[in-house]
Amino acid sequence: MVTRLRAExxxxxxxxxxxxxxxxxxxxxxxxxxxxxxxxxxxxxxxxQVACFAKVAAAEANTDRSRSAMRGPPSSI
Structure with missing residues (x-):
């Protein structure tokens, strides 16, 4: 994907x-x-998962603007 991006x-x-x-x-x-x-x-x-959120929090500019859009497994599982 980086190769495709760099082609732009x-x-x-x-x-x-x-x-x-x-x-x-x-x-x-x-x-x-x-x-x-x-x-x-x-x-x-x-x-x-906790490490990921910690990395996001460390990179933020103290704005409280983290957003998460997730999909869970189907309810039939």
């Missing part, structure tokens, strides 16, 4: 960090953090 004009202006999203840090601060769809569900332990 002006893509060098977009920072990319590759790593495990539970443990890899990024330089901040950021005014908003958004965990999309199954981000947390892809982390299979509670410790990894």
């Amino acid at each position: 004009p002006d893509s060098a202006a977009i920072g990319v960090t590759i790593g495990d999203f539970a443990t890899t840090g990024v330089d901040g601060p950021f005014s908003v953090a958004y965990l999309v769809f199954n981000t947390i569900m892809n982390l299979t332990t509670q410790a990894e």
Whole structure:
């Protein structure tokens, strides 16, 4: 995906960090953090999930603007 992104004009202006999203840090601060769809569900332990939220909180600019959009498993499971 990074290769496809870099093929786009002006893509060098977009920072990319590759790593495990539970443990890899990024330089901040950021005014908003958004965990999309199954981000947390892809982390299979509670410790990894907590670590992910801790990384998000550490990168925030004290704005209280973290957002999470998740889907749970179907109710028939």
